[in-house]
Amino acid sequence: MSVVRIFVPGDAAALSVGANGVAAAIAREAAARGIAVEIVRNGSRGMLWLEPLVEVETAAGRIGYGPVAVRDVAGLFEAGFVNGGAHRLALGRIDDLDWMKRQQRLTFARVGVTDPLSLEDYKAHGGLKGLEAALRLSGAAVVEAVRASGLRGRGGAGFPTGIKWKTVLDAEAEQKYIVCNADEGDSGTFADRMLMEGDPFLLIEGMAIAGLAVGATKGFIYIRSEYPHAFKAMERAIAVAEKAEVLGASVLGSGKAFTLEARLGAGAYICGEETSLLESLEGKRGVVRAKPPLPALKGLFGKPTIVNNVLSLAAVPFILAEGAEVYAACGIGRSRGTLPVQLGGNIKRGGLIELAFGVSLRTLIEDFGGGTRSGRPIRAVQVGGPLGAYLPAPQLDIPLDYEALAGIKAMLGHGGIVVFDDTVDMAKQAKFAFEFCAKESCGKCTPCRIGAVRGAETVQRIIDGTEREKNLGVLDDLNQLMTDASLCAMGGLTPMPVMSALRHFPEDFQRPAMSVAAE
């Protein structure tokens, strides 16, 4: 009998609900039954509520079962799941599931499909085509393709990637750097992690293209230390890529050099801010630098540096392989291409959904997500991480689009959507926004360092019912000051969640004062 390929995700989220135990049980059971299996530890398909999601390769395609528990494994073998047999947990062909079929997976095309550390698998699924195309072009032509694709930075600020690359291309320097921002600190986001664990070669390919395009020979991937699995995956993938000469002194035999190093952060949210990240990479405190100079001109060790988010860099191989116009054909307005959205919080079917810009939040949360996990009504949705606005349920028809969200004083950020049910207390969430800022501020400027502490105290007074009207006034002034006078977006955007809570949920700031909550 031929060897059956069985996929059990090695993604950290899948591991967190038992994928390792399931993989071991499958291996044991197969051995006991004399069935030859090859267990592939793939990335996650992104349907996190189905994890551990086991897939079996059959003549009829890849059949899924999930969520699988260790105690289900014997029964799955009984049901003949190695041939796609019927079982209570059977999901049918994964590619046929509505949740998958409705997506446009350009960046996440291979995540969950391939063996993340097999370069052969990567190539068999279209990998390295972008890099090969880039090697046939001049650096300027690669940069132009990225510009023409309309790609904007996926790390939060939405700055046009091609323009940033052009600045670095035009800068004269002995040494330039490519830095990948894999700090992914925003609550509600995990796309960078899933990509690094599920398709690390894609990030390597994107970074190599960036290096060749602008004449940078060295790249760093700065990964937050909360992501040990992603760090390990990247280190292993870099070693494989070096051995295959995808990285090194002569990238794919081109005579052009590009090397990569993965580095760990050390538990500081502010190190996701690009200049703080550069300080950290240089071995210093993660204190924000004043801009200008732009990192594109004076970045890492003072050299011209591209700093891009994981998803920005990972979008590039598709653009080079398939054409800028194909990428740009997706999306609306000035938001081109696709966005890998992350659905989390109190949600029935959370996970990763990659779609062209323009889809509404409601479609994502209700159709894909199935509403709250608690079954209670949705009350608030925070979009774009801890510095993003809280939106009330009636506003969820807003399309996913940088400008549309800015128009309602919200932001898309890194594409995280966090759902809260009607038990949420929005005054507490506002207080948390300040507390988070106070804890994670780099301390360089006063509006943020002191303002955040004052803000948390002020919201507490409002909650306690102490001089409410006066303190609401103080809060307004403080928000204005932080917005206007902070050096970076940490202090500058902390007022966004606070003001949105005040605007949409004023009743939570007017509740009869209760006996003070323990703190």
Place this chain on the structure above:
Amino acid sequence: MGLPAHWDDGHAQAIVEKLKHLDGATLPILHALQDAFGYVDAAAVPMIAQTLNLSRAEVQGTLSFYHDFKAKPAMDRVIRLCRAEACQAQGCESLVEHARRHGIAVDDHAAAAGASLETVYCLGNCALGPAAMVEGELVGRLDAVRLSALIEGASVEDVIAMAQEPVGEPA
């Protein structure tokens, strides 16, 4: 994971030597020391400063800036509980309350209760929260029963496996 070794200047210096060639070597060195000894001893500061030709103040500044580097070894198991927004929406604060019943106050490493609870903000498991990280392993859908098991010293593997036991509909 093996138990961290006791601080040893020679071993520490060897780690520093091994990594000093890296660009911006300070963080990789501090991580390697933290991994080896479970904390970064004050003796590391002059050692790194001298080897990398930096001022002590600069190394001390870096060491003190980051949450990951500890000045003392942890006495107990450290449970890093995510308390960011997506996990708040899934009830992580009730786990903080639950830990109190074990005599554990969050972010207080003083109490010798067998384990300590440390706040982290997001572990990238926001759809399967509340999330925690223990001994480098990610735990999803944490609940009171399994938090108790972690506090009482059950292996992380077992606690993850417990997530797979059938449970009723979420409250």
